[in-house]
Amino acid sequence: MTQRREHRSQVGIVGAGPAGLVLAKLLARAGVDSVVLEARSRSYVEARVRAGVLEAPTVELLREAGVADRLDREGMPHSGIALRFADAPGGPAQDHRIDFADLVGKGITVYGQQEVVKDLLADRIDDAGLPVEFEVSDVEFHDVTTDAPSITWTAADGSAHRLHCDVVAGCDGFHGGSRAVAGAGGDLTVAERSYPFAWLGVLAKAAPTTDELVYAHHDRGFALYSMRSPEVTRLYLQVPPETDPGDWSEARIWDELQTRLARPGFTLNEGEFLEKPGVTGMRSMVAGPMRRGRLFLAGDAAHIVPPTGAKGMNLAIADVRVLAEAITRFYAGAGEGGFDGYSETCLRRVWRAEHFSWFMTSMLHRFDPGTEAGDPFGVGLQRAQLRYTVSSRAAATSLAENYVGLPHGAV
């Protein structure tokens, strides 16, 4: 058996998604060294299409961190969204714009998560020459309740490694192993909600038909119209959770999108699919506390939101801002006080985002799509909430304030 190689770093980070990479960047700026371990290859994580909406505080943070040059050049600033629905059953759908700029004086930026990841990897590896170990396996955390935790792994070439750290961060997403390690102490609580639907997502080479995102409430189910660039649209359909994307031909997907997004005067641009359609389940989950000893959970490792509120990546980045500050204060000699407050500070924002994501999901999806009789009470409530949201400045402001992102530390 080959001998395990020993390494040392102040912080060990598992996962090179938005949480892990932003944490590594914020620590590097504060003079704290870290090693990032990632199960996949660099090309895989750079091509993984997921979220695309950056809240205003996320954009500010990436600018402060010095990794927003391309984002500022290529990101698409949006100052509103449209809610599309029929005012009465069977009537034509209409758009109702939620004007973020007018209501809260801020907006969001459309910029793909994989572009954020590419920028962070280029900054860390190509510009700064700092380590990211790709294609690692058998990752395990050790001694997390001591002040000398470590991480072991097997590298792509089969060699065995151990990283000795002061702090370890579980940024390994929903399917990673860090949450189980945090739970092994017995005081982790997991709160969950599942939804009776999923999203079928497609990426198409088609110029956006509209400048802003459209959230459509339709009798056949929810549809979302969004974009990634002036040439590429990202579209979603509410589907049953057990849907096999292979059952959906391109023609069927476009037909369904045309139906659910129909509005007098609206033409949906079609184009070739740039990747295979995928189905994403809808789930809410919060695991807390987000700390066990010197192991800290961040991002999807600790919480999941349904994507209707566009909060997942933004929450991951908000978590690691708090964690980076706590670690920086620790190395500045301020002790573990920042560590003690980490979970509670993050969970306040997490629960606000959980509520907003649940609210948007509940208002916009059909819980009984395709049924003849439907659920008149449920749909009546949804339509009442939609009408209220677009006719009351107070209600519209609440949606806008949550959508663009409350300032970090505000809740």
Ligand SMILES: Cc1cc2nc3c(=O)[nH]c(=O)nc-3n(C[C@H](O)[C@H](O)[C@H](O)COP(=O)(O)OP(=O)(O)OC[C@H]3O[C@@H](n4cnc5c(N)ncnc54)[C@H](O)[C@@H]3O)c2cc1C
């Ligand atoms: C399929 C999918 C589609 C999504 N679509 C949308 C969307 O359309 N809109 C939206 O707002 N949000 C969406 N989200 C949510 C959003 O993308 C996430 O909230 C965001 O990626 C969270 O960032 P993260 O860094 O916490 O986790 P992740 O981005 O999941 O990163 C975790 C990283 O850890 C790595 N990893 C896992 N296990 C290990 C291990 N054992 N060792 C080493 N590395 C490991 C993974 O490969 C990954 O690179 C989607 C999420 C998923 C999973």
